[in-house]
Amino acid sequence: MVRDVKFSRQDVEVVKEEPIYSGFFRLVNVRLRHRLFRGGWSREFSRELFAKAEAASAVVYDPVLDLIGLVDQFRVGTLDSPYGPWTLESVAGMVEEGESPANMMLRELQEEAGLQAKDLLPITGFYPTPGSCNEYTHLFCAICDLSGAGGLFGVDGENEDILFTAYPADDVFNAMLQSRMNNAATLIGLQWLQLNRPRLRAQWQSWS
Numbered sequence: 001m002v003r004d005v006k007f008s009r010q011d012v013e014v015v016k017e018e019p020i021y022s023g024f025f026r027l028v029n030v031r032l033r034h035r036l037f038r039g040g041w042s043r044e045f046s047r048e049l050f051a052k053a054e055a056a057s058a059v060v061y062d063p064v065l066d067l068i069g070l071v072d073q074f075r076v077g078t079l080d081s082p083y084g085p086w087t088l089e090s091v092a093g094m095v096e097e098g099e100s101p102a103n104m105m106l107r108e109l110q111e112e113a114g115l116q117a118k119d120l121l122p123i124t125g126f127y128p129t130p131g132s133c134n135e136y137t138h139l140f141c142a143i144c145d146l147s148g149a150g151g152l153f154g155v156d157g158e159n160e161d162i163l164f165t166a167y168p169a170d171d172v173f174n175a176m177l178q179s180r181m182n183n184a185a186t187l188i189g190l191q192w193l194q195l196n197r198p199r200l201r202a203q204w205q206s207w208s
Helices: 101-113 170-179 182-201
Strands: 012-022 027-033 045-051 054-062 068-076 085-087 091-094 121-125 137-143 151-153 162-168
Touching: 054 101, 054 182, 068 091, 068 101, 068 170, 068 182, 085 182, 091 101, 101 121, 101 137, 101 151, 101 162, 121 182, 137 182, 162 170, 170 182
Parallel strands: 054 137
Antiparallel strands: 012 027, 027 045, 054 068, 054 091, 068 085, 068 162, 121 137, 151 162
């Protein structure tokens, strides 16, 4: 049995927050202390925190044709990846102020893939890098008709250069753990899809 939660936000004392940088991301120095498992409190210490907006990501699936749609784009964070700095990903983006994660996901499906979802299924939410960043990612499965899907997409003003391609599901599952699909949201979404693929295919036998 998973251990019940022992501590909460009330068991952390934030002593001071100082802004370090503000641009596409915000970098903040947080000085804090927290309760210890052995009892008592930790010493005061500092952590640098990347402060970001919420994000959302959707694994794109056509259960009728059994196809998975993936975005191919340059990512500066993978410059030193053995697979190179172009990654294969689920459709994703940042949630804008006043926008729900689901509505943001519908917008990004249009911007990055030219698609309109027939259904948007919530999967889970998670923190990709909780040791240094407060970004929270909402994860979905977007049920889409991928017949004839694919092409070049992206918002030019955001320097997006995106190639969207639909692949046979088996090809994606066979390659995903040792490939350019080396990012958390994509892998978590694909693993969920592996488990739920039979149910989705049975539910969506046709688009009629």
